[in-house]
Amino acid sequence: MSRWRISVDKDLCIGSAMCVAIAPGRFALDERQRSGPVEAEIEPDELVRDAAASCPSEAISLVDAGTGQAVDLD
Amino acid sequence: MTIDSSPVAFTPARPGQPAPDIATISGGRPAFRAELPDGRVVWLVSGYETVRQMIVDQRFSRALAVAPGRAAPGFEMSAAGSISGTDPPEHTRLRKLVASAFTARRVEALRPRVAGIVNELIDAMAARPQPADLVASFSLPLPAQVICEVLGVPAADTSQFHAWSDAIIGDWQRDAGEIMTAVAELYGYFSTLIGIKRARPADDLISALIAARDEGDRLSEHELTAMCCALLIAGHETTANHINLSLLLLLDHPDQVAALRAGPELIPAAVEELLRCTRLGGLPPARVTTEDVRLGGITIPAGEQVIPLYSTANRDRSVFTDPDRFDVTRDGAGHLAFGAGVHHCLGAQLARVELQEAFRGLIARLPGLRLAVPASDLEFKPGMAIHSLRELPVRWGEP
Numbered sequence A: 001m002s003r004w005r006i007s008v009d010k011d012l013c014i015g016s017a018m019c020v021a022i023a024p025g026r027f028a029l030d031e032r033q034r035s036g037p038v039e040a041e042i043e044p045d046e047l048v049r050d051a052a053a054s055c056p057s058e059a060i061s062l063v064d065a066g067t068g069q070a071v072d073l074d
Numbered sequence B: 001m002t003i004d005s006s007p008v009a010f011t012p013a014r015p016g017q018p019a020p021d022i023a024t025i026s027g028g029r030p031a032f033r034a035e036l037p038d039g040r041v042v043w044l045v046s047g048y049e050t051v052r053q054m055i056v057d058q059r060f061s062r063a064l065a066v067a068p069g070r071a072a073p074g075f076e077m078s079a080a081g082s083i084s085g086t087d088p089p090e091h092t093r094l095r096k097l098v099a100s101a102f103t104a105r106r107v108e109a110l111r112p113r114v115a116g117i118v119n120e121l122i123d124a125m126a127a128r129p130q131p132a133d134l135v136a137s138f139s140l141p142l143p144a145q146v147i148c149e150v151l152g153v154p155a156a157d158t159s160q161f162h163a164w165s166d167a168i169i170g171d172w173q174r175d176a177g178e179i180m181t182a183v184a185e186l187y188g189y190f191s192t193l194i195g196i197k198r199a200r201p202a203d204d205l206i207s208a209l210i211a212a213r214d215e216g217d218r219l220s221e222h223e224l225t226a227m228c229c230a231l232l233i234a235g236h237e238t239t240a241n242h243i244n245l246s247l248l249l250l251l252d253h254p255d256q257v258a259a260l261r262a263g264p265e266l267i268p269a270a271v272e273e274l275l276r277c278t279r280l281g282g283l284p285p286a287r288v289t290t291e292d293v294r295l296g297g298i299t300i301p302a303g304e305q306v307i308p309l310y311s312t313a314n315r316d317r318s319v320f321t322d323p324d325r326f327d328v329t330r331d332g333a334g335h336l337a338f339g340a341g342v343h344h345c346l347g348a349q350l351a352r353v354e355l356q357e358a359f360r361g362l363i364a365r366l367p368g369l370r371l372a373v374p375a376s377d378l379e380f381k382p383g384m385a386i387h388s389l390r391e392l393p394v395r396w397g398e399p
Helices: A018-022 A046-054 B022-026 B048-055 B090-102 B104-126 B134-139 B141-151 B155-168 B176-199 B205-214 B221-234 B237-251 B254-262 B264-277 B310-314 B348-365
Strands: A004-008 A027-029 A035-037 A060-064 B031-035 B041-045 B287-289 B293-295 B298-300 B305-308 B393-395
Touching: A004 A035, A004 A046, A018 A027, A018 A046, A046 A060, A046 B090, B022 B031, B041 B048, B048 B293, B048 B305, B048 B310, B090 B104, B090 B205, B090 B221, B090 B348, B104 B134, B104 B141, B104 B348, B134 B141, B134 B237, B134 B348, B141 B155, B141 B205, B141 B221, B141 B237, B141 B348, B155 B176, B155 B221, B176 B205, B176 B221, B205 B221, B237 B254, B237 B264, B237 B348, B254 B264, B254 B348, B264 B348
Parallel strands: B041 B305
Antiparallel strands: A004 A060, A027 A035, B031 B041, B287 B305, B293 B298
16 A cells, blocks of 8 residues: 655644644644644554544645545545 | 642632633642532643643543543533543544534535524614614524524524523533433434434435434444534534623724724634633533643643643733733634644634624624623523523614
8 A cells, every 4th residue: 555645734724733633643733833744754544544534624635645646534 | 740739729710700810829830730619629721832732632531521420510411422522533433424514614605604694683683672682682593593504403493402502501500400301301302303304314414414324334323312412502502602702802892893893804813812812611621631641741640630721821921912912903813712632623613604704794784782781780691611691782873
């Protein structure tokens, strides 16, 4: 299975820290309380999938690093 | 550091009264033990960084805090197994089922409807003699009608929710039997409604949750009912009283109301500032430590109840300059009025849209809006976990 690339749209992010709490160590807030990935490319991780699916502002996108296709969030 | 053995007696702010001075009570410690009026001994956590750190840490468990025999008296008694009383992974499963209905994008699509309801309610107020009770004619019906439309609850049933809602968000001063009776009646109501929707699905959230249960087996029948109850209650008195308390704050600052009338584009920032400054309730829900946790240089042992004081975070001078000054032109973003972490308010975006449209409508359409009674005559309902006004008589137009 190929790796996942995480990105967070900081204009959409509302700083809920949902992702920080759901997937510890995967996301961190910056000084403006906007989220970003700790590592942009990771091995597939169900908690990161949960974080992306739970984001209240749909700011997290996950793509398959090999194919560039969006990862299914369900 | 050792645990200091004597907890500080602590009474949460009464509605309309100044909040206790946490910095003095705590002696500057970011976490300290306190004995509450209901007899519980808890840890209170204050300050922006410490509160934020605590509420994203899964070692502070909501499920343990609402476990039988552990729950605080009041509405917490009904939270076990619900979206507000579970931890990941159960919480994540439940939250994902409803998250998509409350995203910023979905809620933005509801904005025209919210604005329409605001206008209808103001039309009805303007057609009747003054003074008007803002609670009955505006601040309660607005969120009630919106959450009922989202869920798919018939509008004709909304009035019967108010009594249940009042009882369920009761606090430690409320008879526990009364709370549990209201919970049982509300569950009964939703069990019946779920049966009706199951036979005839509609384009609403209850029908979507029934499909998730029946087709995907993604939640139990009890969880389905509990979810409907939780969403209805959470979408009610909170927003209603945020409107009330925000209006009281605005009416104390007529220059700022004038600024908003002249520049309605300031309203979204003003709503963030109102969220930052308004104290909606006494004490936020507790968590319980699953193990010993170091927080702000203090060790909180396993099994202790811990309460994050969001209001202290929202007035932390290291984050907000001159924090006690209410200023609609400041960037109040970053406040923790909706909490943070996995229990970040599900309805936060909906509440923002409701508050923005409410104040846009009230300020534009009811110039000269003012209290019709002295502020000292306003009464709050007793025994409520949030500061819930009984009535808010207002006038508008030329004095």
